[in-house]
Amino acid sequence: MMKKKNPEKYQQIIDATVQLIDRQDVAMVSTTQVAKKVGISQSNIYIYFKNRDDLIKHVFIREVDAMSQFVHDTQVPATDLFGQFASQLDALFQFALQHPTSLNVIQKILRSYSYQHLVAKPDDLNAANAELLVTLKKGQQTGLFKQVDLSLLQNTILSNIKLQADNIHHGKYTAAEQPFERVRQLIFDAILNGSRS
Amino acid sequence: MMKKKNPEKYQQIIDATVQLIDRQDVAMVSTTQVAKKVGISQSNIYIYFKNRDDLIKHVFIREVDAMSQFVHDTQVPATDLFGQFASQLDALFQFALQHPTSLNVIQKILRSYSYQHLVAKPDDLNAANAELLVTLKKGQQTGLFKQVDLSLLQNTILSNIKLQADNIHHGKYTAAEQPFERVRQLIFDAILNGSRS
Amino acid sequence: MMKKKNPEKYQQIIDATVQLIDRQDVAMVSTTQVAKKVGISQSNIYIYFKNRDDLIKHVFIREVDAMSQFVHDTQVPATDLFGQFASQLDALFQFALQHPTSLNVIQKILRSYSYQHLVAKPDDLNAANAELLVTLKKGQQTGLFKQVDLSLLQNTILSNIKLQADNIHHGKYTAAEQPFERVRQLIFDAILNGSRS
Amino acid sequence: MMKKKNPEKYQQIIDATVQLIDRQDVAMVSTTQVAKKVGISQSNIYIYFKNRDDLIKHVFIREVDAMSQFVHDTQVPATDLFGQFASQLDALFQFALQHPTSLNVIQKILRSYSYQHLVAKPDDLNAANAELLVTLKKGQQTGLFKQVDLSLLQNTILSNIKLQADNIHHGKYTAAEQPFERVRQLIFDAILNGSRS
DNA sequence: AATGAATGAGTGTTCATTCAT
DNA sequence: AATGAATGAACACTCATTCAT
Incomplete structure (x- = not known):
């Protein structure tokens, strides 16, 4: 079988x-x-x-792979770290907009199963997040991003992107009424080290 | 019965x-x-x-009430809106630290059931969030907070507070290693209108 | 208790x-x-x-007693057996018309429980039927009624009376459209020994 | 499934x-x-x-079909309406004698469920009763049968046939002691228009 | 590769009954 | 006399899983 x-x-x-x-x-x-x-x-x-768990696991893997692929293909090459980060942000938002189901399913499964249980080799999977995480880590090392735990940076980015996409998807408002730029600004302000201010 | x-x-x-x-x-x-x-x-x-549903509903109501009560009792009076907001933030974090289970359960039930289904009178219940929402709304009207959908502001606040509390609770790091001030700063930067910078 | x-x-x-x-x-x-x-x-x-069975039993007893009482009080004295029989018939129909619930409940319980199980002293209870049975038995002895098993005579009488009353009760037709005389005639023809014809 | x-x-x-x-x-x-x-x-x-209901329904359908088939196969062709009626009567009695359980089950289910609920196409099913009803209706139109509601005619026939079969089945008496001819006579007398007398 | 049949454990729910108060 | 609390057994129904074909 x-x-x-x-x-x-x-x-x-x-x-x-x-x-x-x-x-x-x-x-x-x-x-x-x-x-x-x-x-x-x-x-x-x-x-x-x-078995059933195996099915759920494969669902998770396929959706995460699709997201990784999408983000990898969508982001444009950038010269500096900030540009790369911005590009990843936009790619993730595009994915959230075009595949709201995928993102939803990924998060639901993640909440039900422990990450360890889901993926055998955590490294090669989840590459979309992996790339984002690498960027965030580098950004922290160079002092570009805030020195809070990585999970908070990641959460701020992903949860807001998903929420914005869902709101649009559910017709709460249109992309024109609430442009993504504002969300991007919110995320930047949250993530970036405030030394600039 | x-x-x-x-x-x-x-x-x-x-x-x-x-x-x-x-x-x-x-x-x-x-x-x-x-x-x-x-x-x-x-x-x-x-x-x-x-019912089983009735049980879940009562669980939700009790936990939300407890949270409301806690936040209401814990926040200190403030003269201006920003002070009030900061106070609410701290109160919520205290609650998340001391009652991580409560917050987790509230969010899980909210995800499974529609809010309407859970509470009879949505207004007087969930006062903790209600108070926060009022503050956020006022802050938007006065130009203090960003002009994104309220749900994004609320999400940035609650999800990061919960994440920080959970990380500490699970021993990922201590409150000393990652002081809440940093999280508060992240939230402030995210929420506040950047016109100041 | x-x-x-x-x-x-x-x-x-x-x-x-x-x-x-x-x-x-x-x-x-x-x-x-x-x-x-x-x-x-x-x-x-x-x-x-x-217990529950005891309750059902008492329901049965009370309803049967009420029917007996009603029939006993309603039937008019008659000089001959046939007159008595006709009077009992009319009394039963009156009861069926005025107390359709009672008759229904009696029959339902009788179908669920064995008669032995329901009444301790079968003789003194169920007097309404008892009187009818006595009449029928006498009628058979005098050759007035057919020589089939008593239960068939009893059934022909009671089931048709109940059906007529129920039909009227449920609005299938009115007592004017389908007068009881026809039902009485059907019962008489069924019961009475055909030697007369 | x-x-x-x-x-x-x-x-x-x-x-x-x-x-x-x-x-x-x-x-x-x-x-x-x-x-x-x-x-x-x-x-x-x-x-x-x-479903449980689906099971009961299929039980009903199978038993009714069996009865229809039996009656249809058993009744002998008759030249006139009365002969046809008599033949149906005998066929029904044969069925009641040979399949007392079937008849009992059919009646019990009919009492618990509405007929509409039980059968999808009321016409082609329950053909045994359907044929009987047709005969009865015709008989009423030609003045052969009494002008009471059809349900009373049907009841007089079926309930007495069942009772006689049950009595024999339970050993109350044998078919020799109480021949069916007497029951048939009772039914004839009940049903037939008395103008003959 | 695919299916129907089968099962045992599980679900939420209701019931008749008992008992302490 | 009356009630709330409690329980064990039952119910209809669904599920994940296995197996023979």
Whole structure:
């Protein structure tokens, strides 16, 4: 089992699971629901994944990979660290705007499972965040960013980007009414070392 | 049914539920688990709460009330808006430090249930957040705070406060190694209108 | 227990049970429902009845007694057996018309419980039917009624009377559109020995 | 789910349910009891039926179909309406004699559920009764039968046939001691328009 | 590779009954 | 006499998982 003999169906199962997690608590998504959504028999899932947890894990991995790829492809090369950071920020926001489901699912799974449990080799995965984290770490070393724990910087960036994208996605306001520049400014002000002021 | 003649057990049930939600997905907390933790028979729960949902709702209400009370009692009177905001910030951080479980549970339940579903009178409840929101709104009107959607301001404040408290709670670092002043500064910089710089 | 210190409440409990049985399967009527309908606590029922079966039994006894009393009081004295029979028939129909619930409940309980289980002394109870049965038996002995098993005569009488009353009660037709005389004629034709024809 | 790939077990479940309903109130028959009787796990039932209600419904349909088939096959062709009626009567009695459980179960389910709820296409189902009803209706139009509500005619026929069969089945008397001819006569006298007398 | 069948453990919920007060 | 509290057993139903085909 768990061989991906039919890659299409493998993707279909993950797709269905993603959509279900997007709308419900992770814990409420059942293999029955997934199978029904794909239009296959429930036991068929166990040919592609060795159990429910394995399915969730692969969902997580695929979505994180997609995000990494997107961000990597979208960010423009920059000469200095600040430019690189700004570029990553914009890429992440683009991703959040275009793939609100992906980001939502990633965060939901992260909250339900410990990170260790999800990824075997933490390094090569989660490259999107990894690149961001590298930038943030460098920025802290050069005194560009504040000397708070990395998780706070990361959180300030990601949570605000997601919130802005979600608000737009849910029609709370349009991108024109609340331009991303303001959010970017908020994040900059938060992250950057205030020595400038 | 649903009478609360024995307030001790009523509280015990809620306590047990809080601890279980703190450690798992809300959806995974079962009445069986709760009953086992309290040491009563599962059906006994239905004497104190008419539903599983009712139990969760009451957990939410109790925790939110406690937080409101704490913040209300802890914040010191301030002459100007900024002082008031700073005071609220500190009070929230104190709460997050002393009651990390409460904050965690409140956020988890909020994510699973819609706010409308949880509270009958949204106004008088959740006063802690209500007070903060009032302050933020006023600050925006006077030009003190940035003109982004309120939810972003609120998120920047609460998520960073919670993260800092959690990091300390989990032993990632001590309050001495990473003083709250830095987090407060991050929040100030994020929230305040940059016109000052 | 089971003392009827407060006869009012005793009757209230039976009343509520009667109404509930009228609308549901006997097996679906719970002490919880009864207590709620009366406005007392569930355990209170066990002061008046020693268990659920005992309650049902007393419901049955009371309703049967009421029917007996009604029929006994309503039938007019008759000189011959046929006149007596006709009078009983009319009395039963009057009862069915005025107390459709009672008749319904009696039949429902009879179907769920064996008769032996319901009444301790089968003789003195169920006097209404007893009187009818006596009449039928006499009629058979004198050759007035058909020589089929008594239960068939009884069934033909009671089931048709109930059906007619129910149809009227449910608005299927009015007593004017379908006068009882026709039903009485049907019963007479069925019961009476055809030698007359 | 709900596929009927293994027709044997599907029938076994229905058989067990029929026997249980025969002996108890419909409302008291539980999926646990049924499963135990068949010797399968309780959850297995939900592979063959989507609900407890669905199970009951299928029990009803199967029994009614069997009765229809039996009556249809058993009745002999008749030249006139009266002969047809007499033939249907005899067929119904044969069925009641040979399948007392079926008839009992059909009536019990009918009392608990509304007819509409039980069958999708009321017309083609329940053909046994349907044929009888057609005969009765025709008989009323030609003045052969009494002008009472159809339900009374139907009741007089079915209830007496069932009672006679049950009495024999329970050993109250033998078919020799109380020949069906007498019951048939009772029904004829009841149903037929008395103008003959 | 795919499915239907099967199961045991789990869910929330209701029930009849008992008991201390 | 009356009640709230408590419980164990039952219920309908869903789930993740396994297995033979």
